[in-house]
Amino acid sequence: MCLAIPGKVEAISTDGAIRMGRVNFGGVVKSVCLEYVPEIEVGDYTIVHVGFAIARIDEESAQKTLEDFRQLGVLDEELAGEEEAFRRAASAPQSSCPDGSCPR
Amino acid sequence: MKYLTEFRNGEIARAQAREIHAMTTRPWKIMEVCGGQTHSIIRNGIDQMLPAGIGMVHGPGCPVCVTPLELIDKALAIAAQPGVIFCSFGDMLRVPGTEGDLFQVKGRGGDVRVVYSPLDALELAVRNPDKQVIFFGVGFETTAPANAMSVHQARRRGIGNFSLLVSHVLVPPAIEAIMSSPGNEVQAFLAAGHVCSVMGYWQYPPLAGKYGIPIVVTGFEPLDLLDGIHRAVRQLETGRHEVENAYDRVVTYRGNEAAQRLLAEVFEVTDRAWRGIGVIPKSGWRLNADYRDFDAEDRFQIAGIHTQESPLCRSGDVLRGAIKPAQCPAFGKECSPRHPLGATMVSSEGACAAYYNYGRFLPAEELASAGKAMSAF
Numbered sequence: 001m002c003l004a005i006p007g008k009v010e011a012i013s014t015d016g017a018i019r020m021g022r023v024n025f026g027g028v029v030k031s032v033c034l035e036y037v038p039e040i041e042v043g044d045y046t047i048v049h050v051g052f053a054i055a056r057i058d059e060e061s062a063q064k065t066l067e068d069f070r071q072l073g074v075l076d077e078e079l080a081g082e083e084e085a086f087r088r089a090a091s092a093p094q095s096s097c098p099d100g101s102c103p104r
Numbered sequence: 105m106k107y108l109t110e111f112r113n114g115e116i117a118r119a120q121a122r123e124i125h126a127m128t129t130r131p132w133k134i135m136e137v138c139g140g141q142t143h144s145i146i147r148n149g150i151d152q153m154l155p156a157g158i159g160m161v162h163g164p165g166c167p168v169c170v171t172p173l174e175l176i177d178k179a180l181a182i183a184a185q186p187g188v189i190f191c192s193f194g195d196m197l198r199v200p201g202t203e204g205d206l207f208q209v210k211g212r213g214g215d216v217r218v219v220y221s222p223l224d225a226l227e228l229a230v231r232n233p234d235k236q237v238i239f240f241g242v243g244f245e246t247t248a249p250a251n252a253m254s255v256h257q258a259r260r261r262g263i264g265n266f267s268l269l270v271s272h273v274l275v276p277p278a279i280e281a282i283m284s285s286p287g288n289e290v291q292a293f294l295a296a297g298h299v300c301s302v303m304g305y306w307q308y309p310p311l312a313g314k315y316g317i318p319i320v321v322t323g324f325e326p327l328d329l330l331d332g333i334h335r336a337v338r339q340l341e342t343g344r345h346e347v348e349n350a351y352d353r354v355v356t357y358r359g360n361e362a363a364q365r366l367l368a369e370v371f372e373v374t375d376r377a378w379r380g381i382g383v384i385p386k387s388g389w390r391l392n393a394d395y396r397d398f399d400a401e402d403r404f405q406i407a408g409i410h411t412q413e414s415p416l417c418r419s420g421d422v423l424r425g426a427i428k429p430a431q432c433p434a435f436g437k438e439c440s441p442r443h444p445l446g447a448t449m450v451s452s453e454g455a456c457a458a459y460y461n462y463g464r465f466l467p468a469e470e471l472a473s474a475g476k477a478m479s480a481f
């Protein structure tokens with residue numbers, strides 16, 4: 001649950017009084033709150049956790065991390081939509097360790 | 105190992121591991137606090153690349169595992185009420201309460217939604233003014249800024265039908281609790297990179313000094329973890345105990361100050377019960393008096409929660425030292441870390457989980473002392 005993933009800021013808007021952006025995570029675009037990274041501009045890369053940008057990251061590190069996370073299969077998990085989340089839940093056993101980090 | 109051999113940086117990783125082997129002269133126990141790092145270590149077989157003496161101890165940093173049963177039961181009770189939209193992250197859906205889980209509540213007609221961000225839950229509240237919308241906000245310091253912003257915006261915009269069922273836990277008090285528990289064997293920590301991206305690492309030098317432990321801020325990718333372990337072992341071998349940042353492409357000393365400002369405005373420090381561990385003083389955040397109106401626990405006043413641990417479970421006896429976990433008839437059968445019946449199996453730091461995870465591979469006498477060290481925490 002604590003994973004944050006890098007993405008590229010493609011657009012910035014002010015939604016009411018809060019700064020939001022469209023962030024592209026290797027192809028999947030999500031709406032992300034940019035309030036905590038006032039220095040971020042369009043074209044920058046940022047680390048995003050549950051829809052909030054929390055730090056700036058350089059492009060090279062961002063690309064490498066995205067590639068690593070994709071290989072490790074965590075990107076799909078992090079970006080799963082609601083339907084996908086319920087589909088996963090339907091086939092998952094009841095467990096207090098949903099990410100499987102408790103070794104068997 | 106499957107993943108690491110396929111991993112494109114496999115060669116660099118193996119070189120890192122060789123260096124760790126070369127410098128290690130004694131056994132050391134290093135704890136990664138964060139469940140995400142545990143996940144990465146196991147998935148990539150990093151523990152198997154290390155010298156036999158380097159023990160990676162898995163910390164209590166899985167927010168889902170340490171969320172008290174009572175809070176899960178409250179979530180289930182609120183989600184089952186009519187006129188309610190209950191929002192959560194996907195990973196809480198199958199976490200068992202005393203009776204069932206959120207996924208089953210939805211199956212019985214409850215309006216349970218999975219959202220990507222707490223702000224999505226806030227928008228649901230705007231679009232459904234006749235409903236009460238609750239967001240289930242658990243997590244460490246990484247997740248807290250998102251939850252803080254959701255109530256901050258709710259108050260600013262006057263969205264009265266939104267509330268948070270919130271239980272945040274904090275890393276530094278957990279490190280204190282681990283280090284001051286009798287029988288503790290942990291000698292160094294990998295601090296969780298993304299927690300530090302929010303909080304910085306200014307909280308750690310006093311801990312490193314007080315307990316004489318190296319603390320290395322570490323990322324999540326296999327090479328990050330090997331680098332973090334490498335630096336921790338180097339400090340241990342040379343008798344140093346400093347705070348190092350092995351994740352400086354994301355983490356700064358001061359962290360995200362804008363986030364910390366809002367956290368201070370919305371939350372206050374509180375004692376928290378960690379499932380499987382017990383109460384750790386000042387180890388969590390709750391909404392402060394200014395934001396109490398948005399606290400779902402206050403708004404819904406769920407009474408009569410009787411959390412019931414499984415009747416098969418002997419965790420009370422285990423915690424009292426009356427029996428060893430393996431003497432519990434359910435141990436390893438009905439009860440395992442993937443399907444825990446009791447608190448001592450839920451957290452990987454619990455005695456039953458420790459026995460389960462490590463015990464099978466140890467001879468009887470080592471098993472006994474491993475269990476003692478773990479159950480002390």
Ligand code: SF4
Binds near residue numbers: 434435444
């Ligand atoms: S093995 Fe499981 S059921 Fe038995 S005491 Fe431990 S937690 Fe309870």
